[in-house]
Amino acid sequence: MSDLSPEQKDLQKLAFEFARDVVRPKAPHHDETGEWPADILKQGWERGLMNIHVPEDCGGLGLGTFEGTLMDEEIGWGCTGIATAMTANSLAQVPVIVAGSDAQKKKWLGRFSEAPLLCSYAVTEPGAGSDVAGIKTTALKKGDKYLCNGSKMWITGAGHADWFFVLAKTDPNAGHKGMTGFIVDAKLPGITIGKKENNMGQRCSDTRGVTFEDVEIPADCLLGNEGEGFKIAMRAFDHTRPLVAAAAVGLGRAALEHAVSYAKERKAFGGPISQFQGISFMISDMATKVEAGRLLVHKSAREIDAGRRNTLYAAMAKRFAADSCMEIATDAVQVFGGNGFNKEYPVEKLMRDAKIMQIYEGTSQIQRVIIARELFAK
Ligand SMILES: Cc1cc2nc3c(=O)[nH]c(=O)nc-3n(C[C@H](O)[C@H](O)[C@H](O)COP(=O)(O)OP(=O)(O)OC[C@H]3O[C@@H](n4cnc5c(N)ncnc54)[C@H](O)[C@@H]3O)c2cc1C
Structure with missing residues (x-):
């Protein structure tokens, strides 16, 4: 595109070369085996092609959605299975970018500049996909914590996630107005990650179920206010x-x-x-x-x-x-x-x-x- 700035052209070229030289040659192997492309993600991270939307004051590049589309078209050209594995971070990071406090952003987004970490967007459930308001997972206030119970399904990157964006009902009787978004550390006790799904396409992208059983989410992991989760998601x-x-x-x-x-x-x-x-x-x-x-x-x-x-x-x-x-x-x-x-x-x-x-x-x-x-x- 001719109306791109020099920086945008550089990003597009960097992403194209990465797709051509690193992603494409390995794509058939990862499709055949379903093997997680850890090495490719690491190389993408080293080239600055992951987490480009993380704000600059959290150690990221702070780039816009438009720059993201330039990059994602190129990586998608290389292999959309690897592209999904690599870019799914954005989906979980954006709720924190748009609704997180400064302290939450520093704590949960800052770490992506230190290592090629992943995070996952955990909204869909076995009984609720398109109908997000039908989710059953609850996070009920107990002292300074929220006790989370429920099951999520089809969560991209779940087997490798450092944390999840989780949508849960803090008021189960209030429909979508009773839903709240949380940042949930993947290491918290009570979280069980399911087996990798054997999918028809994008086979190396990791999709799994995630179960929460009496998981104690600290109150400072709540995004925005109670009841704002649906809007944020x-x-x-x-x-x-x-x-x-x-x-x-x-x-x-x-x-x-x-x-x-x-x-x-x-x-x-x-x-x-x-x-x-x-x-x-x-x-x-x-x-x-x-x-x-x-x-x-x-x-x-x-x-x-x-x-x-x-x-x-x-x-x-x-x-x-x-x-x-x-x-x-x-x-x-x-x-x-x-x-x-x-x-x-x-x-x-x-x-x-x-x-x-x-x-x-x-x-x-x-x-x-x-x-x-x-x-x-x-
Ligand atoms: C590989 C993969 C990765 C995924 N990654 C994630 C992830 O990272 N995080 C996450 O939270 N979810 C993820 N999902 C879940 C995905 O977003 C849902 O599968 C999707 O939203 C559809 O929901 P469903 O599967 O429950 O289908 P359903 O909602 O049961 O829909 C079944 C069919 O009915 C149609 N339908 C439903 N409602 C209507 C309506 N009102 N009008 C017309 N048609 C309708 C649908 O279009 C569809 O054709 C992933 C799914 C897959 C397969």
């Missing part, structure tokens, strides 16, 4: 949906590149398959979706960085980029024909990896619910 999405959407654009871009080069080389009926309108129109649509997705991602990121409410654009960007990424990856498999269905070629992995983009951080249906709600509220 939803506000975090305004920052992080553009980031997830950017990784989806990166995946789509990768699938498009593979499809273009394959269509130029593969011969049928006496010439390259790119000569067939059925193939070239499919590829034209793939390229258009990548560009349109990126524009929405940048719009949604620039809105929030300018201090404006971006809920509508963040939902649009996430919905469009996720659905497009699934369509593009599916079409890339089609362009590859039988080879597309085979693990020797790169596109079947992209198709498997793409699917979760339409599910996590709010499904594509939920994004549409949000878009409609925002439009009708005007």
Whole structure:
């Protein structure tokens, strides 16, 4: 992009080179084995590509959502499984950035500049995903502590987390107004981390259940005030949906590149398959979706960085980029024909990896619910 500042161009280049030289070569191995990419995360951290949103006075770079989208598109281009493992920190850090006290920020965010640590956003439960207000985990006040009980499900990075952002009910009878956000040290007694889930795509990203049994959370780990948790958890999405959407654009871009080069080389009926309108129109649509997705991602990121409410654009960007990424990856498999269905070629992995983009951080249906709600509220 030509309208990037020199610093933004440098960040984009750094992320691209990291994706090309470190992420891509190892991606098939981590997909096949599901092995956690610890070494890649360490290298990303050493290059300053993790925790870029942590404020400067907490030892971070204090960069905006827009810079995050530049970086996440590149790493998503490399491998969205590794990108999810690497960038999931943002989702748990943002509630602390937007609602934490200065002391909480220093204590819980400051440590990310000292070591390649991880933190996880623990909201979803076995019985409540899209319907966040339906969570059952409780944190009931007992003296100067909150006693936490309940189970979380599908928590990215849980097996490696230093701490969790946990949404729990401090007033179980007050619906979403009874929900409160906490920073929970992963070492507290009573926390049990489940086994790594064996997922269809993004296989090296670590997703697990987390159980809390009489976990005593110190009162100074409460974010904001009691009853503000739902608002904080939803506000975090305004920052992080553009980031997830950017990784989806990166995946789509990768699938498009593979499809273009394959269509130029593969011969049928006496010439390259790119000569067939059925193939070239499919590829034209793939390229258009990548560009349109990126524009929405940048719009949604620039809105929030300018201090404006971006809920509508963040939902649009996430919905469009996720659905497009699934369509593009599916079409890339089609362009590859039988080879597309085979693990020797790169596109079947992209198709498997793409699917979760339409599910996590709010499904594509939920994004549409949000878009409609925002439009009708005007
Ligand atoms: C790999 C992976 C990583 C994840 N990481 C995290 C994480 O780090 N932290 C975390 O808290 N959660 C995480 N999640 C959970 C994820 O956000 C939820 O799975 C997602 O929000 C959907 O919730 P659900 O699975 O309960 O589906 P459900 O809510 O049961 O939805 C089932 C279907 O019904 C549809 N639906 C539901 N409500 C409506 C509605 N009102 N209108 C129209 N359609 C509707 C959905 O779109 C979906 O198609 C992760 C999930 C996965 C699979």
